[in-house]
Amino acid sequence: MNASGRETFLSRKRVRTLAIYAAMLVLAVLMATPFVAMILMSVRPPSVVTLKDIFFSGDFTLDNYADNLRNDTMVRWFLNSLIYSVVSVIAVLLLCTMAGYAFAKKRFFGRDKMFWSIIAMLVVPGQVSLIPLFILIVKLDWANTYQGLIVPTIANAQGVFLMRQYIRGIPDDLIEAAKLDGASEWRVFLQIILPLTIPVQATLGIFIFLWHWNDFLWPLIVSQSEEMMTLTVGLSTLQSLVPSTNSMMAAAAISFFPSMIIFILFQRFIVQSIATSGIKG
Amino acid sequence: MVRRISPHLVAYGFVLPMFILFVLFRIWPAINGMLLSFQDYRFGRPTNWIGFENYDRLIHDDLFWHSLQVTAKYTLIYVPLTTVFALCLALLINRTIRGISFFRAVYFLPYITSLVMVSVVWLWVYRGDGGLLNSVLEAIGISPVKWLTRQNSVLPSIAVMAVWKSVGYSMMILLAGLKAIPPELGEASAVDGANAWQTFWRVTLPSLKPILFFVVVIETIGSFQVFDAMYVMTGGGPVRASYTLVYQLYDESFKFQDFGYGASIGMVLFLITFGVTMIQRFMFGDDNT
Numbered sequence: 001m002n003a004s005g006r007e008t009f010l011s012r013k014r015v016r017t018l019a020i021y022a023a024m025l026v027l028a029v030l031m032a033t034p035f036v037a038m039i040l041m042s043v044r045p046p047s048v049v050t051l052k053d054i055f056f057s058g059d060f061t062l063d064n065y066a067d068n069l070r071n072d073t074m075v076r077w078f079l080n081s082l083i084y085s086v087v088s089v090i091a092v093l094l095l096c097t098m099a100g101y102a103f104a105k106k107r108f109f110g111r112d113k114m115f116w117s118i119i120a121m122l123v124v125p126g127q128v129s130l131i132p133l134f135i136l137i138v139k140l141d142w143a144n145t146y147q148g149l150i151v152p153t154i155a156n157a158q159g160v161f162l163m164r165q166y167i168r169g170i171p172d173d174l175i176e177a178a179k180l181d182g183a184s185e186w187r188v189f190l191q192i193i194l195p196l197t198i199p200v201q202a203t204l205g206i207f208i209f210l211w212h213w214n215d216f217l218w219p220l221i222v223s224q225s226e227e228m229m230t231l232t233v234g235l236s237t238l239q240s241l242v243p244s245t246n247s248m249m250a251a252a253a254i255s256f257f258p259s260m261i262i263f264i265l266f267q268r269f270i271v272q273s274i275a276t277s278g279i280k281g
Numbered sequence: 282m283v284r285r286i287s288p289h290l291v292a293y294g295f296v297l298p299m300f301i302l303f304v305l306f307r308i309w310p311a312i313n314g315m316l317l318s319f320q321d322y323r324f325g326r327p328t329n330w331i332g333f334e335n336y337d338r339l340i341h342d343d344l345f346w347h348s349l350q351v352t353a354k355y356t357l358i359y360v361p362l363t364t365v366f367a368l369c370l371a372l373l374i375n376r377t378i379r380g381i382s383f384f385r386a387v388y389f390l391p392y393i394t395s396l397v398m399v400s401v402v403w404l405w406v407y408r409g410d411g412g413l414l415n416s417v418l419e420a421i422g423i424s425p426v427k428w429l430t431r432q433n434s435v436l437p438s439i440a441v442m443a444v445w446k447s448v449g450y451s452m453m454i455l456l457a458g459l460k461a462i463p464p465e466l467g468e469a470s471a472v473d474g475a476n477a478w479q480t481f482w483r484v485t486l487p488s489l490k491p492i493l494f495f496v497v498v499i500e501t502i503g504s505f506q507v508f509d510a511m512y513v514m515t516g517g518g519p520v521r522a523s524y525t526l527v528y529q530l531y532d533e534s535f536k537f538q539d540f541g542y543g544a545s546i547g548m549v550l551f552l553i554t555f556g557v558t559m560i561q562r563f564m565f566g567d568d569n570t
Contacts, residue, residue, distance in 0.1 A: 017378065024373055028387045031445065035390070037413055038402045051416035099299035106292035114300055121307045125554045127506060127527055128547040129310035131534045132317060136310065138324070152306040160299060185291045214395030216509045217527075221535055232397040236513045245405055252401045256394055263393045267386055270393070274450065275457035 035256075042253045046244035064250035067243070076227050077234035078254065084149055084219065084230055085212040091154045092208050093201050100163025101193050105175065115164070121157045126217075134221050144224045153218065159204050166200040167193060203273040206266050213259055231255045314551075317544035324538060335545035345546070347521060348529040351436070355525065356504040359440040363500055364493070366444055367451035372481075374452075375459045389449035396446065400513035403442045404429070407514075429515055432522040439510050439523060447503075451496045458492035459485070491565045498561045502554050526550055 041054050045061050048054055068074050102108070103115050133152055134143075142148030170193070178188050194201075219230040229237070235255055242248045263270065318336070321329040339345050374385050391399065406413040407428035415425035428438040462485065470480045486493075508527035511517055517524035526546060534543030 020373065020376070020378075024384045027370070027373070028384055031387050031391065033413070034399075034402050034406060034445070037406075041405075049411055051411075051413060095299040095302070098295040102292045102295035106288065106295070108289045108292035108296070111292075111296075114296065117308060118300070118303050121303070121311060123555060123558055124307075124311045125502070125506060125547075125550055127530055128314040128544075128551045129307065130314075130530075131540050131544050131547060132310035132313035133306060134535070135313075135317075135322075135540060136306070151302070155299065155302040155305075155307045157303075157307070185294075189295070210393050214393075214397075216395065216397055216512075217531075220512075232395050235397050235401060239401070239404075248401060249405070252398045255398045259393045259395075260390075263386075263390065267382075271385070271389065271453060274453040275460075 038249050038253055038256070041246050042250035044246055046246045048246070064244075064247045065254070067247055068251050068254060073226060074234065074251065074254075077229050077231045080223075080229065081213055081231040081255075082258075083146060084215075085209050087146075087150050088153055088212045089205050089208045091150070092156050092159050093205055095154060096156060096159035096163045096204065097167075097194065097197055097201065098189065099160050100167050100197075101189060103160070103164040104167035105170075105172070115160075118157050118160050121155075122161075130217070130221070137222060143222060144228050146228075149219060149222050149228075149230075153212065153215075156208070159208070162200055162204055163197065166197055170196055202266070203269050206262060206269055207273070209262060210259055314544050314547055317541050318548045320541045320544075322540040322544075331541070335542050338542065339545055339549070344521075344524075344529060348524050348526050349549075351521075351523060352505055352507065352525045355436050355440060355507060355523075356501055358437055359443055359504045359507075360497060360500045362440060363444045363448050363451060364497055367448050367455055367496065368489075368493070370448065370452040371455035371459055372485075375456055388452060391446045392449035394446070396443075396509035397513055399442065399446045400510050404514055406442075407438055430519050432519055435515060435519065435523045439507075439514065443504075443507070443510060451500060454496055454499075455489065455492060458489050462488045494561060494565060498557055501557050505550060505553055 037054065041048075042064050043061060044054055044057065044059050045063065048057055048059055053059075103111060137143050137148045137152070140148070142151075174192055174196075175188055178192055183191065214232065215230070216232045216236070219233045220236075223229045223233055226234075232255065235251060238248065238251055242251065319330060319332060321331050321334070370388055374381055374388070409415065409425060409427045409430065412425075412428075414428065419425060426434060428434050466484050466488065467480055470484045475483060506527055507525050508531065511523045511525055511528055512531075515523045517528050526549070530543050530546040530550070533539045533546065
């Protein structure tokens, strides 16, 4: 290939790169518009309704947020979602790591049967067990309680599987050495297994948080009274009650910010784990 | 000295908390879901075994066939749309140029939000008067469309919203698949004189087939369970045009408290999911799941 041929090749490449940027930019605008519109609308007074004014008027107000946050029920929903998400994350991480450790490193009677009966639950869609689960919760007298909301969601097959796969990769020597030093089983778990599994715990934790924060059908069924609703369930009942679309957008934005913060902080983890494990949020 | 406890007991100590939760809240409900579908179960009444009566009712229930049809129609719109769009996005961002992680993040962002929040925002996007879409259409001289209140536009409208919301997931899966294709394959094809388009059809697409199929399976299973968007945006309407299987399951069990009948709809859903998974296993083995 001669020099001039190389040059035209390069300039063709440059045109191509520009075209790719243009395409990516158009798509980015399309994907971002609903978010941008939501945020803009949430900071405009209710009198601003036309699309042009929503995007370009200079009016700015935080009244829509203030109205929503002054509403005690809304704050309660937010806290309920936070409790549902955070308690579940802690419980799932702890119990999945414990179980994953036993499945990966210990020999005990019935181990494989137990493990595979957990994994088999991955192919049963949630809607099949939804009804029996609700009946069980009612019989336990757990309807409309935090434990009814949280405890059934702790049994997470994907989490057990991920943890077991990861812990299998930890060398046995590390565990044996600690035991020779006289460490108890529980200390081996706390001082070796837990610290070494932090990367996979972070990944799993983020997904469990997002999954609970965004969950709808289960909280919709379990939370029957207004003060036990999570933010998603509350939001779905709000439409006829809020004074304006702008206020509704502020409410939607309030439910959006926590997941957005998680995403900004942990983008790398989220993206990597989907690519490597196919985990679905 | 460390007290010696039987190693079996120690192992059970670690595994039983989770396993008991599993038996109680996953395994037993899954089995009971099947048993319930053979019962007439209502609160405050003795359990009544009725054999295949629920399924017999299902076969003769026009509403069931309608919701099955709505769900299938929705799947037929949603799955091809999201797969093709995800593949386009993955091909577009499968390169190392400046700012690529920003674009990847923007495309992925909707995936981490809740369908309820998304539905609230898109209710306004689709609104008949003054909504985002109709305002844009009006500006270029097209008369507004009642997206969510017309029987033939409601499902495509919700499907487009769902694609927007969750295309990021499949995009990431396909991107990982693209990155796993050895670059030599593409280079060899280029040396043979193939252009980018031919390379895509002859090399990229065939290498991507198992992963593409995985995406189709995952998205099909997901779209057969669609509920949240319909519940928030349309209430299953207009005239039940967006009334899906899970919506009927929800109504029969939690509105009418006819739990046995609801469970039989759950079993139909299970069989569909199971069938789709088995087709994938059969065609590509189980190393892609």
